[in-house]
Amino acid sequence: MKDKIKKSAIKLFYKKGYFATSMSTIARATGIRKSSIYHHYSTKEDILLDIFRTSMNDLQDALRTRLDAATGARERMQAAIYCHIIFHIERQKEAIIADSELRGLTARNYKEIIQMRDDYEKKIQRVLEEGVAEGIFVDLDIKVISYAILAMCTAVCTWFNKSGRLSKEEVADIFSVFILKGLARS
Amino acid sequence: MKDKIKKSAIKLFYKKGYFATSMSTIARATGIRKSSIYHHYSTKEDILLDIFRTSMNDLQDALRTRLDAATGARERMQAAIYCHIIFHIERQKEAIIADSELRGLTARNYKEIIQMRDDYEKKIQRVLEEGVAEGIFVDLDIKVISYAILAMCTAVCTWFNKSGRLSKEEVADIFSVFILKGLARS
DNA sequence: GTCTATAGATGGATAGAC
């Protein structure tokens, strides 16, 4: 049941936003009364936090697996781009929530999630550093370029259309070629 | 007074988000009672719409001016990148609102703003097409690449720090070099 | 573990005096 509540919440937070979604609406979508939700979650924010944690953890795990399987900065950067984009398309709803509902978290929870996001960014930055050290990437501003890469790859969750012209792999390919070309020492 | 209300609203929508900001809070920040706001704006959404219109219009105007002054796809793309980034840093609060509060608009207003955004995107796509036609940009997926460029340049409003390491012009430079390298026919 | 009922606060918006 906790999982059913979470799934309803994901759909609603995605569609209407966190603040515009009420506990009654979540309850109705789940097929229970709103008071019953409080048996599983102590506050509305708790539901949001659960969604954040799950999706951030899964993303972290996916990146770790993909990075460990790749060797060399070029291959590892490609793996990271693929991983990030595929995740943000397959888990589109959660990705959009994670990308736009940070303000729904109060200080303590906010810090926890920001910490996870920072760790993730650092992993990408490390790959960039490796590429510069290996001499295959140009000397670049690691921080700024990592924000640029993450922003453009994250944004696919806002415009990708499952019944559109391109598959998720094709999108990942286009991004990968573009980014690696921008990074390459030419 | 209308302008004072708008300025308070921009600060609050930026800081707490549209749905988490109440009319009473806006009134308090402006130094009037909440009923007085309704003399200037008929609904809360009207304030948001006003903010959207102003910032979108100013961005459009800035881009038009900058593009008209540049010749050749390379120079024009550089101008577009600069213009977009500088605007999103100088008008950081409005940029963040425009980027994250679209859900606060009901159907009619939503359509109006989406139309403006589409027009803006088309201008960027036209510059990409020019570059491909001129043979200075590699043959690429215009739509996907335009989304990538806009997403990374828009995101500066979320991480740029006015008292940080880099000036807005330095950030624009880093982006410009990275993007044009990714686009170049090499 | 779900229910009914309700507390208690706050939301957007309006009426009408000045």
Next chain:
DNA sequence: GTCTATCCATCTATAGAC
């Protein structure tokens, strides 16, 4: 053009029965 006062809906969350 701003004020006081208030309407009515809705919100999160809790109490206590089953």
